[in-house]
Amino acid sequence: MTSPTVFAAVGEVGKDFFKERTTDTLPCQSTDKLFCWDWARENFDRYETPLRQHVELVLISVAIGFAIAFALALLSHRHRWLRPPFLLGTGVLYTIPSIAFFFLLLPLTGRGRDTAIIALSAYTLQIIYRNTIIGLDNVSKSAVEAARGIGMTDRQILWKVEIPLARPEIFAGLQIATVSTVAIATLATFARGGGLGEPIFGGELGIDFKTNIIIAGGLAVLLAAAFGLLLLWLQRLVTPWRRVETE
Amino acid sequence: MSGLLSQLPFASIDGAIEFIFEPQYSNVTGGNKVGGIDKVVELTINQLQVTVISLAIALAVALPFALYLGHKHKFETLAIAFGNAGRGIPELALIAFMAAAIGVGLLNVAIALAVLGIPPILTNTFVGIHQVDRAAVDAARGMGMTEFEILRKVEIPLAIPTLMGGIRGATIAIVATATIAPLAGYETLGDFIINENVYGENGVLAGAILVALLALALELALAGIQRLLTSPGLKPRPA
Numbered sequence: 001m002t003s004p005t006v007f008a009a010v011g012e013v014g015k016d017f018f019k020e021r022t023t024d025t026l027p028c029q030s031t032d033k034l035f036c037w038d039w040a041r042e043n044f045d046r047y048e049t050p051l052r053q054h055v056e057l058v059l060i061s062v063a064i065g066f067a068i069a070f071a072l073a074l075l076s077h078r079h080r081w082l083r084p085p086f087l088l089g090t091g092v093l094y095t096i097p098s099i100a101f102f103f104l105l106l107p108l109t110g111r112g113r114d115t116a117i118i119a120l121s122a123y124t125l126q127i128i129y130r131n132t133i134i135g136l137d138n139v140s141k142s143a144v145e146a147a148r149g150i151g152m153t154d155r156q157i158l159w160k161v162e163i164p165l166a167r168p169e170i171f172a173g174l175q176i177a178t179v180s181t182v183a184i185a186t187l188a189t190f191a192r193g194g195g196l197g198e199p200i201f202g203g204e205l206g207i208d209f210k211t212n213i214i215i216a217g218g219l220a221v222l223l224a225a226a227f228g229l230l231l232l233w234l235q236r237l238v239t240p241w242r243r244v245e246t247e
Numbered sequence: 248m249s250g251l252l253s254q255l256p257f258a259s260i261d262g263a264i265e266f267i268f269e270p271q272y273s274n275v276t277g278g279n280k281v282g283g284i285d286k287v288v289e290l291t292i293n294q295l296q297v298t299v300i301s302l303a304i305a306l307a308v309a310l311p312f313a314l315y316l317g318h319k320h321k322f323e324t325l326a327i328a329f330g331n332a333g334r335g336i337p338e339l340a341l342i343a344f345m346a347a348a349i350g351v352g353l354l355n356v357a358i359a360l361a362v363l364g365i366p367p368i369l370t371n372t373f374v375g376i377h378q379v380d381r382a383a384v385d386a387a388r389g390m391g392m393t394e395f396e397i398l399r400k401v402e403i404p405l406a407i408p409t410l411m412g413g414i415r416g417a418t419i420a421i422v423a424t425a426t427i428a429p430l431a432g433y434e435t436l437g438d439f440i441i442n443e444n445v446y447g448e449n450g451v452l453a454g455a456i457l458v459a460l461l462a463l464a465l466e467l468a469l470a471g472i473q474r475l476l477t478s479p480g481l482k483p484r485p486a
Contacts, residue, residue, distance in 0.1 A: 034348065095466045096459045097423030103440055103455030106258045106448065179335045186339040187427070190440065197339045207430060208347040217340025224335030 036211040044215070046199065051219055053113075053194035057185045058227070061117050062178050065124030070170075072125075073132035074158070086129060094126035098184045102191035116193025120185060124177040131173025135166030168242060171235035175228055182224040186217075196220045262449030263456055273445055281446055282439070282453065291461060294435035298422045298465070301357040305364030305417055313369045317376025317406075318398050326373040333366020338424045342431050351432030359431065360424055364417035371413025375406030404478045411473040415466060422465055426458050436461065 069090070076082040096104070101119035102111075109115045139162045147161045163170075189197035196216045199205060205212045236242070265271065267287055270280030316322050345359035379402045387401045403410070426437035439446045439454025446454070474482075 092463065095419055095462050097419075097426055097462050099423065099426050099437070099440065100455040100458035100462070103258075103451050104459060106452050106455070107260060176331065176334060179331065183335050183337045186337040189339070190427075196337070200339055200343050201430065207343050210344065210347045213340055213344045213347060217337050217344060220337035220340060221335055224337075225332075228331065228335065 034210055035214055039211050040215060047196070047215060047219060050194065050196045050198050050216065051223070053198075054182070054185055054196045054220065054223065057113070057116060057120060057188055057193065057195050058178065058181050058223075061120035061181055061185070062124055062174070064117065064121040065177060065181075066128055066174060068121070069125045069128035070132055073129050073136065076133065077136050077158075077162075083133065087126075090126035090129050093122040096122075098123055099187050099190055102187070102193075105191075111192040113188075113193045116185070116188035116191045116195075119191070120181055120188070123184060124181055127177040127180070128170075128173045131169045131176075132166065135169030135173075136162055138169065139165045164238075167238050168235065171231060171238065175231040175235070178227045178231060179224045182220060182227055186220055196223075258448035258452035260452070263452035266446070266449045266453040267457065271447070271449070273447065275445055282450055287436075287453075287457060290434060290436045290438060291457065293433070294422065294425050294428075294437075294458075294461060297353060297357050297360065297425050297428060297433060297435065298418065300353070301360035301421050301425070302364055302414075302418055304357060304361035305368055305421070306414070308361065309365045309368040310372060313372035314376060314398060314403070317373040318394070318402060320377055323373075323377065326370055330366045330370025333363070333370075336363060336366075338363065339427060339430075342424065342427050346431035353433050356425070356428045356431045356433045360421045360428075363420045363424055367413045367416035367420065369413075371416070372406070372410050375409030375413075376402050378409070379405045405481070407473065407476050407478070408481070411469065411476065415469045415473075418465055418469060419462060422462050423458075426454075 072082075072086050072090075076086050093101075098119050101122060102115055105115045105118060109118065143161055143165060144157055147157045152160065185193075185195050186197035186200070188195045189200070189202045192202075196219055199216045200213055201207055207213075266282040268284050270283035270286070273279070273281040313326065316326060341362060342356070342359055345355060349355050349358075376398075383401055383405065384397055387397045392400065425435050426440065428435045429438045429441050436454050436457045439450045440458070443451050
């Protein structure tokens with residue numbers, strides 16, 4: 001770790017940041033520079049595997065979380081009394097910190113990627129469940145009545161009227177869950193689940209090597225932004241009526 | 248149940264509970280026992296302390312901004328986008344970077360954690376105030392209330408559920424991430440989890456149980472505070 005005094009350390013970082021532009025010394029790890037471009041250029045390939053693992057963790061966890069939360073939402077849409085217990089259950093899973101969740105699973109699943117995926121999926125349930133039921137609730141009664149009037153069955157009303165009209169909220173929930181999962185998946189390394197947290201904690205580089213933290217953290221931020229924008233675009237794609245309304 | 252679990256090759260519930268109450272032998276401390284109730288209490292207080300300080304910083308930064316912007320109905324897109332973007336901050340990188348670039352210890356950890364608390368508080372407070380029924384605000388203005396009175400007596404009470412939602416979200420994020428504070432030189436319950444070689448498998452499981460209980464207890468406490476703050480007229484009445 002660096003100097004314990006806050007302000008002195010900030011001063012040093014500022015000075016070294018400017019020095020970095022004039023001197024170009026390898027290896028840079030031993031110095032206290034904010035970012036070593038030469039090291040980054042030479043070592044960028046180290047991050048390919050963690051990045052791929054990170055994407056996999058997020059996609060698998062959100063897919064599992066979505067499947068479960070969506071099923072719970074549909075079930076409690078038909079049977080209203082199931083809502084309070086489902087909200088409480090998913091709320092408890094949401095409140096338990098992911099890093100604690102990884103190790104609560106220790107006696108059952110040990111360490112590894114599966115453990116990380118279980119904890120990450122559990123975390124997404126509340127966000128997706130809540131948004132889906134809000135979306136289904138917001139569907140206008142008249143649309144449902146009209147569907148019933150033209151002779152649709154309950155099943156047809158659900159899949160052809162209610163779920164399509166609930167898409168904005170469902171996608172909003174999916175977006176929040178995915179972006180959050182990208183961030184939290186950096187902690188999967190504690191459960192030996194891989195991902196972009198691994199170069200920071202558990203790798204051979206050391207937790208105080210700033211260039212490493214910036215690259216790994218920066219990739220996680222970019223990944224979160226990319227997933228967020230992709231889901232925003234998908235949301236616009238599947239809710240064409242909204243574009244007409246806002247114009 | 249615990250009898251079955253204790254036969255598995257990993258940590259056991261029994262072992263973890265024993266670790267919480269009685270210090271245990273460690274493989275690396277040369278005969279010094281680790282864990283036990285005194286250490287648990289000390290680390291719990293540490294984790295609560297950093298959580299409270301960090302939450303106070305986040306509130307001090309985010310509340311005035313959000314109340315003002317919400318009252319003026321300004322920068323809606325920005326306030327909401329900021330909250331969504333805040334969810335994408337990778338906790339581990341944030342803590343590690345703050346420790347390496349600024350320094351270690353209680354205050355630095357609290358500042359780093361406050362970064363996670365600001366977006367939910369800012370967005371929820373803004374949305375809560377912004378969504379207050381305009382008719383209620385106009386009525387208050389018609390009665391001769393000043394802008395500050397409108398905010399304090401009308402908008403904030405009506406926005407309490409949304410506003411508290413943000414504070415609860417921030418608290419959960421902060422107390423959860425305070426678990427990895429030992430990486431930045433501040434001992435919390437996460438020490439049991441991170442320094443597995445010192446505390447052993449049972450220590451890791453004990454840490455996880457304690458952190459989960461602490462987060463749930465905080466969430467319950469805040470839900471209680473929210474009930475107290477919610478105006479009687481806004482509470483769902485039994486039918």
